[in-house]
Amino acid sequence: MAERRERPVGAFVFSLLAGIWMVGAGIAMYGWVGPTSWMWGHGMMGGYAGWPRLPWLGLMFGVVVLVGAAVLYSRPEKAQGWGIAILVVSAVNLLFGMGGVLASLLGIVGGAWAVAWSPTDAGGEGR
DSSP states (O other): OOOOOOHHHHHHHHHHHHHHHHHHHHHHHHHHHHSSSSTTTTTTTTTTTTHHHHHHHHHHHHHHHHHHHHHHHHHHGHHHHHHHHHHHHHHHHHHHHHHHHHHHHHHHHHHHHHHHHHOOOOTSOOO
């Protein structure tokens, strides 16, 4: 039988969902408020130059979280480092990005879970 490799599956799932949500929200928001959309220059936010950059920030954060989730699953020995990266990026996205509050909270949970994750002992039972 093949050797069973332990992985931080819970952290992977939460981080993957967060990354997909952040990327989707960044793409959707850029299409809605981007320079070619109907909303650009109209309404309450018309003329505010900082607005179009925020969806790209959420999109970039989402890509970082997706890469981190992939590394969590493929290389579990690097879970703590990538967990910290996911945690930090998700927290910054919560404050500045357009990736969504739920996506940021999912990323924070996934990153914290990855930081706290440790493989079980070779004896079989983990804690």
